[in-house]
Amino acid sequence: EGQLVESGGGLVQPGGSLRLSCAVSGFTFSNSWMNWVRQAPGKGLVWVSRIGPDGTVRSYADSVKGRFTISRDNAKNTLYLQLNSVRAEDTALFHCVRELSGGFGPWGQGTLVTVSS
């Protein structure tokens, strides 16, 4: 089924930047649509961003458009999410997920981003 391991989270000040990574194994990453989904503390799942297999198709939720950038390195089987101009409301556990037939799975455990001064 595959394994996804996120990293790169941490404490960042409002207005700051952070790059999240997701190392993938167990499935053909280069053929897969990939997404980022986040969950703020005590809140529900929220879709953040999507990228096609070759990286040419990228899309974002309105709440992060212009601030976050999704990318991938198929040679390294790694997905990225660059977070810029972060806000307090970006505090969340960020999951990377493989998309197949409109469903998301498997999921990584997530990496926690905390935005605070």
Added chain:
Amino acid sequence: QSALTQPPSASGSPGQSVTISCTGTSSDVGAYNFVSWYQHHPGKAPRLMIYEVTKGPSGVPDRFSGSKSGNTASLTVSGLQAEDEADYYCSSYAGSNTFVFGGGTKLTVL
């Protein structure tokens, strides 16, 4: 990109059936057969339970089933078991390469 609407809570006794609804619009749930459902036990990674409205991934008990009518999708859990107690989320493709999730439903097994 408004969230899909789910009831905040649902409950049932062991062995009973419970249905969780997920209401969207003609631009998401009503427009595409890419509705999926997720089980989330706190502290663990979410698990895909249903995709493409009705399909269950390998390993998911067939007690879990999905359906859709118009702008509303539903997840039914039959023969409730204690381990089914969790948060459940629906999701739908919303066009233009975007997705939307529901707010989540906390299922309690009484």
